[in-house]
Amino acid sequence: MSNRKIYFPLAMSIAVAIGLLLGNKLSSNQSLTAAQINKNKLNKLIDFIDKEYVDNVNTDSIVDITVDKILENLDPHSVYINKKNIASINESMRGDFVGIGVNFYMYKDTLAVIKSVKNGPSEKAGIKAGDRILYAEKVQLYDKKIPSDSIISNLRGEEGSEVNLTIFRKTSGKKFKVKLTRDRIPLKSVDVALKVSKDVGYIKMNRFSETTYDEFHKALLSLKAQGIKSLILDVRGNGGGYLDMAEDIADDFLKDKELIVKTVNKKGTEDATYATSKGDFETGDLYILIDENSASASEILAGAIQDNDRGTIVGRRSFGKGLVQREMPLGDGSAVRLTVARYYTPSGRSIQKPYGDKADGYFNEFEKRFESGELYEADSIKVADSLKYKTKKGRIVYGGGGIIPDVFVPFEANHGEEATTMIMQSGLVDYFVFEQLDKNRLFFEKLDKEKLKKEIFNNSKYLNNFKNYVSQSGFLMNYKNENKILTYLYAEFVRQLFTEDDYYKIILQEDEMVKKVLSINKK
Known part of the structure; x- marks a missing residue:
């Protein structure tokens, strides 16, 4: 892994750097x-x-500060990772970790299980949503303020190791013990793969880890077996990852010998990657969804599809990261990810945006794009005529700061709803729904999806409770579109009671980019 080229996710590119x-x-x-x-x-x-x-x-700590200061003089993506953080970062990129397999929430100072991971150790041991984990061995996990990393360390361990848990099940009022064996828990990079219409498939990817291509390819073959003729690949919010994962996915879409990406290092050495003849979706209609948080490997993929005129890029201008990192261990458990090359799309453009501002403004220019109007109007996107390039069929595309979509979809059709959408897609909704379920889980578990929908939409208490919850959390929301808010609440109830696929089937019906693709696809 130390010599692997990485398009490192932005969320992990914020802190630290190298001092050798x-x-x-x-x-x-x-x-x-x-x-x-x-x-x-x-x-x-x-x-x-x-x-x-x-x-x-x-x-x-002095050394850490020193190496940070040294790398501040380089680019924003050359980063130092100390010993404390490297394990969790590597887990994310590897695509799994060793643990008991639960999604949890510290509710009233008690570790409450939101859901057990399917086929994981906890599910196999009979741990259910709503259960409280009181002890891991003799370590108390409730009634005191324990840091999250301390809780996680008590639940994780060596693969195959056993741990005794003391559980309280609220629905029965009983306390009991279970012994389970820790195992590898997958960190999925493909969130969901399903059909959004009779002929159109949808795959959402959250990053490019070591397992991403295998996950993607399995999902693609499954959708093809279901008869799809068109595919939507959603990389919105995907901050990147491994270069070779993006290349392998692009290879499934492009014909033999079509250029995917080219990298150029300090010495001017070029390394070009071309598609092979093995592609499994080279002819169907293809749509790539991007937004302002789609970066690096996501942009490589989108750029390869756009420049080869293979598909349609839908959404808003991507982040604009065109630098390649390589991870180099420093011998003490820490590592550096150092920028070693620039990458260029098949038309020859670099999409790296300027990085004179290496502070928060570089990683979060949402406000700048908001003020310029480009989140709402395609005409507000600034392009440089000097950075004009041509696709395979002669269409004009631009370099210098992200991938500009072929079909623009504004952030929100109605100004003022942005905060509402962001809150409804946040963890705040997850926790609110958990607390509602926790009040009477046995009642909710008896409802099918249709009866659940009627319960949420026809009973004003859920919307009123949510308004109070948001207010107590210190957020402000626009409640004009109550139907939209109720739809998100209903979807989250479905996710916690049923499956992730069921959640997305509801949410995607409200998704403006997906609706735009379906309207294009019908023509």
Whole structure:
């Protein structure tokens, strides 16, 4: 993994960086001497502080600060990852972790199970939604403020290791113990794969991890077996991941020898990747959904499809990350992900946006796009005529800051509803629904989806309770579109009581980009 090219997810690219000089061959003995002097100067300073400074100082933290400062002078995606954070980051990129397999919520200082992972250790041991986990072995997990990382560490462990849990089941009022064996729990990068119409399939990917292509390919073959003729691939909010995963997915769509991506390193060495003849969806209608949080590997995929005129890019301008990172371990459990190349789409464009502003503004320019109007009007997207390129069929595309979609879909049709949509897609709704279910879970478990829908839509208490919940949480919402809010609430009730697929079947009916694709696809 250390030599693997990475388009690192933006959420993980915010913090830290490296403090060693990588083994670049220097051009002269004079340069080598200068570099050695500077390295010795830094080492001596740390030694002086460690041995002579009047107060005790954690020199490890000084080194971390130092390497952060060094990398601040590079690009925003060259990052240092300390020993504390590297395990969780690697789990996300690997696509699994070892644990008991529960989604949980600290409700009133007690670890409450929202849902057990399907076929995971907890489900096999009979742990159900609504159960409280009181103890892991003899470690108390309730009635005190325990940091989340401490809770997680008590539930995780070595693969095959056993853990005794003490459970309280609220629906029966009984307390009991279970022994389960920790196992590998998948971190899915494909959230869902289903049909949104008779002939149109839909796949949503949240990142590009080691397992993404296998997950995607399995989903694609399943949808093909169901008779789809068109495919929507949703990479909205997908901050990236491994380059080769994006290449493999693009290969399924492109014909033999079509260019997917080209990378160029410091020395000017080019590395081009071409499609092979193995593609499993080279001819059906293809739509890629992108937004302002689609980055790096998502943009490689979208750029390859757009420049080869293979499909239609739908949505809003993507993030604009055109840099390649490589992970390099530092020998003490920490690592650096250093930018080693730039990538170019098949038409030759770089979509890397300027990074003079390396602070929060670079990673979160939502406000800037909001103020410029580009979230609402395609004409407000600024393009540079000097960065004009042509697709395979001669269509004009632009470099310099993200992928501009072929079909623009505004952030919200009605201004003022943005905050409502963002809240309804947040974890706030998950927790509200859990608490509603927890009041009378046995009642809800007796309802089928149709009866559940009537319960939510025809009973004003759920909307009123939600308004109070949002207000108490410190948020402001626009409640003009009550039907939309109730639809999101109903969908979350369905997700917690039934399946993820059932949730998406409801939500996608309200999705403006999906509706736009279906309208195009009918023509």
